[in-house]
Amino acid sequence: MHDRYSRQILFSGIGAEGQQKLDNKHALIIGAGALGTGSAEILARAGVGELTIVDRDYVEWSNLQRQQLYTEADAEERMPKVIAAKKRLEEINSGITIHAHIIDVTPVELEQLIRGVDLILDATDNFDIRMIINDISQKHSIPWIYGSCVGSYGISYTILPGVSPCLHCLMENIPIGGMTCDTLGVISPVVQLVIAHQTAEALKILTENTDRLRQELISFDLWNNQQSTIQVRSLKQQQCKSCGDHANYPFLDYENTTKAEILCGRETVQIRPNSRETKDLETLAVKLAKLGKVKQNPYLLQFTIGDDRLVLFRDGRVLVHGTNDAARARSLYHRYLG
Template sequence: MLVDNRYSRQILFDPIGEKGQECIQNSHVLIIGVGALGSSSSEMLVRAGVGTITLMDRDYVEESNLQRQQLFTEADVENKTPKVIAAKNRLQKINSQTKIDAQLTDAGVEELEAIVPDVDVVIDATDNFDTRLIINDVCQKYHTPWIYGACVASYGVTFTVLPDETPCLQCIMDHIPSDGATCDTVGIISPTVQKVVAHQVTEVLKLLTGNTEALSGKLVAFDLWKNQQMELEVASLKDDSCPSCVKKIYPNLDYQSQLKTAVLCGRNTVQIRAGKHRNFHFDDFKMHLKQTNLINYLENPYLISFEINEFRVVVFHDGRTLIHGTKNIQEAKKIYYRFVG
């Protein structure tokens, strides 16, 4: 049953109307990552009346999150509240009619294969390409649309992937600018987040209401600070030999392609290796680290070493990384994705 007053302005928008609003309220959206993109998109979709939202994230709230991750408070920082829990608490106060499923977990192959077949659309709000490539292959396997999104500094990019129709992320990887920059190395301004989210959520609403003819169909990229925007027609980029969307091999679901972690015996250290298909650009990585105010930075022909809080990070030329100061794999992966992956 529609709550006309609550959603009246959305229902008045002709492409949605009452029929579209009913579709929205009967839908299930999976949001992977509840940081800047995930917290903003989840709030928009809860306010829009999405029936069920599953949130998936492994992290807890930190002080540096508050500048751009709008669902969280200083109390969440003080309590080290997991992001999915803090987000659920806030979202349920905004709309008690939406069912929020908070999953405090890594978005790995097993976790995604258990839920993606049951959702209508997936929003990528992650911080690394390892997870995005897994999302890509799981969504291809189960024919689930998903919206890629990323942002750093004043730059953002987004693209809607429709299995069996558009190129997939694997097809367009070479056309996505990637120089190794992360929010921890070059920072980010919050308007960048909101512009990416506006595009992602709009595409979700189009999909949920059956307005597929209105989908962008383009890779959208922008730099707010430089007043630049680019839209790339991607239909011609579909790779006839793509293992993910054409050959249906799904290479990123293979164990050898996934990030490998190991706790080193007796050393209070976690070792991390990227999957076999990932290329590590050591020179780009080194360039961005030099722009960051890191403690005890050291480099030689074989490796780079630096400290972040109580951890020492050592990155070898091939991308193999040691996180000293912890045996917690999730904690080590968090540091890895912030600075290396």
């Protein structure tokens, strides 16, 4: 196995000692879309000993333009992203451990997922989840790396609890509106550049070279040939509710999490029930087959009636496709599932 990582070991910043540290580390990747798949592949190839990948969604045709672990067969079968990613990553590196979870991330799930984790990578598509990650990071003193991209614009920022200003310091409040991939789209090269920044920082943290970490927030626009860095140290706030002297981690309160959420670029609304329960998809399939068309795999059930399509996961979440109207999505949810 020494030959496998020989070029990485030759790099003075890592060496044999750093490679051993990578083998003993555990990274949690939240999201298995464009950023998540690219980061997972790099860390798997680098020999990070344990990877946990979490995502709530399945592979669709529009993902293939930029989400590098997936194939046309995955899209055809509507395979859950983490299942397809785990399969491919195990083919890439059979010597590491990969955990895959088909779940929607809430504070409850994150409290369980972060056990034994050395680093959290943000590969999500909304600030609701990012602020939860931020609070979990501060509460348990786990470094995390923020990343985002839309259009040709990308951004990355590394957060060390107790050292860096946290995301709440920078944002103060969750942004409402603004640029999304729904309105601007996204090109693959900007995805790859954000991945490069995130994973470079990840390797520094996992090999315990924190003195080499970038101290600034970096942003760039590849199409317009622009790049900038922002010095953020002065933005750390003593009164911050997430990382300040009297932090109470407000985004870990379940009541502050979104119950109905419009998914970026999908014309889809996710409905998350108030109570957590495991759904009997087999029994539900029999019931719904009397009303419309049902397709099922071991992980999810798809129900189509007229122009409406609902996809139900075992954890009770439902994706209502074909609408950005949360009220209409809730109506369809209750009509057929509630």
